[in-house]
Amino acid sequence: MSTVTGKALDWKLLGRVMRYVRPYRKTFVIAAFLTIFLAGNALVQPVLMQLTLDKYILGGDYNGLLLMIGLMLAQLGIQTAAQYYQTFLTNSLGQSVIRDLRIDIFNHILSLRLKYFDRTPIGILITRTVSDLETIADIFSEGLISIVGDFLLVIGIIIAMMLRDWKLALITLTPMPLLILSTYVFKEAIKSAFQEVRTQVAQLNAFLAEHITGISVIQYFAREEQEMGKFRNVNLKYRDANIRSNWYYSIFYPVIEVLFAVCISLLVWYGCQRILNDQQIGAISARHQITPGVILEFIVLLNLLFRPIRQLADKFNTLQMGMVGADRIFKVLDTDEVAVNKGTLRPVRLHGEISFKNVWFAYNDENWVLKNISFHVKPGETLALVGATGAGKSSTINILNRFYEIGKGQAEVDGINIQDYDVSYLRSRIATVIQDVFLFTDTIANNISLNNPAITREQIIAAAKEVGAHEFIERLPGGYDYNVMERGSTLSAGQAQLISFIRALVYNPAILVLDEATSSVDTETELLIQHAIDKLMEGRTAIVIAHRLSTIQKADKIIVLDHGEIKETGTHQELLKIEHGYYRKLYDLQFNSAGIVKE
Numbered sequence: 001m002s003t004v005t006g007k008a009l010d011w012k013l014l015g016r017v018m019r020y021v022r023p024y025r026k027t028f029v030i031a032a033f034l035t036i037f038l039a040g041n042a043l044v045q046p047v048l049m050q051l052t053l054d055k056y057i058l059g060g061d062y063n064g065l066l067l068m069i070g071l072m073l074a075q076l077g078i079q080t081a082a083q084y085y086q087t088f089l090t091n092s093l094g095q096s097v098i099r100d101l102r103i104d105i106f107n108h109i110l111s112l113r114l115k116y117f118d119r120t121p122i123g124i125l126i127t128r129t130v131s132d133l134e135t136i137a138d139i140f141s142e143g144l145i146s147i148v149g150d151f152l153l154v155i156g157i158i159i160a161m162m163l164r165d166w167k168l169a170l171i172t173l174t175p176m177p178l179l180i181l182s183t184y185v186f187k188e189a190i191k192s193a194f195q196e197v198r199t200q201v202a203q204l205n206a207f208l209a210e211h212i213t214g215i216s217v218i219q220y221f222a223r224e225e226q227e228m229g230k231f232r233n234v235n236l237k238y239r240d241a242n243i244r245s246n247w248y249y250s251i252f253y254p255v256i257e258v259l260f261a262v263c264i265s266l267l268v269w270y271g272c273q274r275i276l277n278d279q280q281i282g283a284i285s286a287r288h289q290i291t292p293g294v295i296l297e298f299i300v301l302l303n304l305l306f307r308p309i310r311q312l313a314d315k316f317n318t319l320q321m322g323m324v325g326a327d328r329i330f331k332v333l334d335t336d337e338v339a340v341n342k343g344t345l346r347p348v349r350l351h352g353e354i355s356f357k358n359v360w361f362a363y364n365d366e367n368w369v370l371k372n373i374s375f376h377v378k379p380g381e382t383l384a385l386v387g388a389t390g391a392g393k394s395s396t397i398n399i400l401n402r403f404y405e406i407g408k409g410q411a412e413v414d415g416i417n418i419q420d421y422d423v424s425y426l427r428s429r430i431a432t433v434i435q436d437v438f439l440f441t442d443t444i445a446n447n448i449s450l451n452n453p454a455i456t457r458e459q460i461i462a463a464a465k466e467v468g469a470h471e472f473i474e475r476l477p478g479g480y481d482y483n484v485m486e487r488g489s490t491l492s493a494g495q496a497q498l499i500s501f502i503r504a505l506v507y508n509p510a511i512l513v514l515d516e517a518t519s520s521v522d523t524e525t526e527l528l529i530q531h532a533i534d535k536l537m538e539g540r541t542a543i544v545i546a547h548r549l550s551t552i553q554k555a556d557k558i559i560v561l562d563h564g565e566i567k568e569t570g571t572h573q574e575l576l577k578i579e580h581g582y583y584r585k586l587y588d589l590q591f592n593s594a595g596i597v598k599e
């Protein structure tokens with residue numbers, strides 16, 4: 001979790017954010033120029049009002065009054081137009097920056113290895129790519145440029161007041177030290193409050209993502225009330241964090257109003273006293289004389305001074321929260337949990353020969369999941385991996401796809417180290433059908449082709465017919481254009497599994513991986529696709545992971561894994577001949593419990 005540092009601004013981090021501004025330099029320069037212009041133009045209004053009151057209203061010059069009113073309206077119009085374009089440009093700049101950043105972060109997330117997702121809640125990543133990115137947009141729309149403009153305005157107002165009458169300015173601005181102190185205290189307090197709000201947002205998103213995904217489990221076991229209690233606690237923490245930040249605002253704003261009232265009171269008291277004294281003794285010169293117009297000018301200047309100060313602490317924290325969001329996002333972008341893609345090999349054809357040579361693998365440190373694994377699969381052969389849950393079967397195919405990196409040893413495809421292949425190419429030549437099928441909220445056709453323009457509708461239909469799924473797809477509303485909704489919720493488990501099998505077929509892989517691919521389908525559906533599986537395996541290397549030993553009896557080689565080690569290797573018949581062997585025990589357990597007579 002990121003924390004807000006005590007530094008006012010992390011310039012190195014800001015520099016990284018500003019690199020995303022480079023394509024929009026022109027917009028940034030114009031917005032910065034308009035900000036400076038707005039600060040200067042705002043000071044014109046009090047001067048015009050002072051002249052209008054002293055020279056034209058008190059002087060009884062009606063034509064001059066009309067002229068000054070016209071000038072003030074023109075100044076207001078210019079200020080309004082400049083404010084409009086400055087606001088539009090800063091917001092446009094912020095949205096352009098986060099668009100580019102969001103593309104970068106999503107692209108980076110797509111390249112991360114599965115190891116990263118094993119320990120990072122999905123809801124946290126959603127917060128990073130949505131909420132945290134929005135805070136970066138605020139750096140430009142409400143933070144950096146706006147703060148610079150406010151600082152320029154505050155400095156300009158103080159200088160204008162001192163130039164007009166430094167004694168009146170000093171008396172009027174006597175509460176300024178208290179104002180600065182209260183602003184600083186508020187800034188520090190709201191900083192920690194904002195940080196807590198961001199943390200609780202991430203926790204809330206993570207909770208919702210997990211529980212909505214697992215809603216079926218909650219309902220199956222009637223855990224709605226208990227999970228609702230957990231949600232109330234998470235939601236309560238989020239509410240309390242927001243209330244805490246609002247509490248600071250409820251104190252700060254009244255304090256500012258009181259200090260503003262004190263400044264006005266000092267201005268009226270001292271200014272009116274000076275006017276009365278000047279009238280009694282006569283002003284030495286007009287330059288040192290306090291007039292009603294000067295009092296009015298100071299009142300307007302004080303309003304202009306306190307308006308940005310009211311918002312300055314808030315904007316500063318908006319900037320800082322944007323920097324916190326940037327820090328969190330760049331930490332994701334800097335994550336090196338990616339498959340090292342130094343390989344460049346992209347051969348025209350992959351034969352599918354697979355070799356594991358003394359492979360050791362661990363998810364964490366040296367808690368080895370695979371220990372000294374060695375095997376060889378010739379092109380076109382079928383290898384079956386069997387063993388109890390946690391034996392290391394799925395880890396083997398995850399290594400082959402380079403979702404995880406090998407600790408020791410070497411894995412080869414066609415006699416070449418898999419690290420020498422381009423990662424995208426290698427994965428495109430390996431089709432994997434897993435037990436837990438994931439379908440996107442899209443049409444059946446797009447879920448099969450994964451929006452690959454190289455795969456035609458004719459190829460999709462041909463593969464569906466080969467699997468035997470064409471008829472059930474045609475019966476759906478819209479056929480191949482039927483939307484399966486989120487995670488394929490409108491399809492049965494067997495239908496979803498058939499879709500994933502068609503997906504593997506149309507990609508015409510060199511290596512086929514079936515990870516419990518038939519365990520979630522009924523007997524009729526399994527029989528439906530068994531012929532297609534056999535046909536698909538012809539001429540292709542296949543690795544099959546299955547608990548049902550009946551599905552792997554035709555495999556060219558069967559490897560029995562136990563606690564990450566190879567215990568037995570051979571064909572189905574060879575392994576059955578091993579008395580008290582691992583495979584024989586598994587076989588007897590399955591077939592005897594099923595009441596099936598062994599051959």
